[in-house]
Every structure is written in C-alpha cells, then in structure tokens.
Amino acid sequence: GNSVTQMEGPVTLSEEAFLTINCTYTATGYPSLFWYVQYPGEGLQLLLKATKADDKGSNKGFEATYRKETTSFHLEKGSVQVSDSAVYFCALHKTGGFKTIFGAGTRLFVKA
Amino acid sequence: DVKVTQSSRYLVKRTGEKVFLECVQDMDHENMFWYRQDPGLGLRLIYFSYDVKMKEKGDIPEGYSVSREKKERFSLILESASTNQTSMYLCASSLSAVNTEAFFGQGTRLTVV
Numbered sequence: 001g002n003s004v005t006q007m008e009g010p011v012t013l014s015e016e017a018f019l020t021i022n023c024t025y026t027a028t029g030y031p032s033l034f035w036y037v038q039y040p041g042e043g044l045q046l047l048l049k050a051t052k053a054d055d056k057g058s059n060k061g062f063e064a065t066y067r068k069e070t071t072s073f074h075l076e077k078g079s080v081q082v083s084d085s086a087v088y089f090c091a092l093h094k095t096g097g098f099k100t101i102f103g104a105g106t107r108l109f110v111k112a
Numbered sequence: 113d114v115k116v117t118q119s120s121r122y123l124v125k126r127t128g129e130k131v132f133l134e135c136v137q138d139m140d141h142e143n144m145f146w147y148r149q150d151p152g153l154g155l156r157l158i159y160f161s162y163d164v165k166m167k168e169k170g171d172i173p174e175g176y177s178v179s180r181e182k183k184e185r186f187s188l189i190l191e192s193a194s195t196n197q198t199s200m201y202l203c204a205s206s207l208s209a210v211n212t213e214a215f216f217g218q219g220t221r222l223t224v225v
Binding site for chain 2: 036086
C-alpha cells in the first residue's frame, strides 16, 4: 500500500544552521507530494508541494524536489530561524483518490 | 482565506459519554476529513466525506461515526467515549479530488476520563 516514512525527531539545530528532513514514500503511479507544517497550538498548513517528477516545491526559504528514482521528497532550508520551530509532515496524495497519507512528523527545535 | 473552524479547542468528557465534535468550512469544499493525531503515529484518517450525506471509512473508524447534513459542516461522533480515544482531533477540507491541498482546523484536544 501507499506509505510515507520520514526521519524521526526531534531535530535540534542552532539558528542559521542548514536543515534537512528526509522523506521517502511508497506508492504506485505518480502521486502528488506535500510538506505540511504544524506550529505549536495550531493545525497543519501547507508548506510546499510538487505534483510530478523533478518538480521543486518552495516556500519561505524551504525547498523539496520530487525524486522518482529514489522515491524521496527531502525538505531543506539553508538557514533556519527560531520561528521555524514546528512539526513537519511529509505527505502523498494519489491522483484521483480522496485520501492524503501522512508521515509520522518530525519535530524541529531551533535554538537562538 | 479558507477557514476551517472546529467548535472546541479543549474538551474533557467522561467514559461512556456521547461526544460531538463539530467542524465548519467556509469555502464550498467538496471533501472533508477527520483525523486523530497521536505522538509517534502522525495523522490517522478516521472518516471522510466527498459530498453531502456521503461518508467513507478511513483507517481507524471503530468507535466513531460521522454526519454531513450540509456541505459546510462535518461532525465526528464518539458513540461511547473511552479513555483510548483521548487524542488531538483535526478536521480538514479540500476543494476536490483534483485540487487536493488540505486546509486544517486548529484541532480539538479531547481528554476522556
């Protein structure tokens, strides 16, 4: 079946450090891939998305590239800020279906 | 902006009570979803609905039911609350099966004692 695996957290970084959160997926066909972010006390919100192979999604300095050959969608940011502290969820959605499959989430702490 | 509003941020209920969690979206979305979020397990889909009065079981429907009488409102019902249903509950909506970005409410933290 379809599934998403992302690195376990928590990830603790100092401000201005480089961030990578790994995400791999299992799915047939060509799903759309997403990163959602959940700030403390809030629901999830879409951070970025990619709908086909080699697409790069980007937003707020975050980037992720849809790699079909490695079935991966790793999240990166060149210089994190304290305000980036949150839980990050990788997700996939198969075209034509209703369900979005979420990973377990990775908590990021950024220290000043 | 799309807004998804859940009726309560925090709820405390007793074992055996019937519990209603309400969710309203204001952007005419076709699809609505109920998830529960537990540490280390991510989001797990309880039920979803793709149209008024239509509902489909998700991955963990046992102990829950839903109601969608109007397009903008999707209710989650715990028929007889149990302590293992203590969790964060998230409602979401999406425009269609083609435009699948999900918009989430702020969550309801339910504690069953």
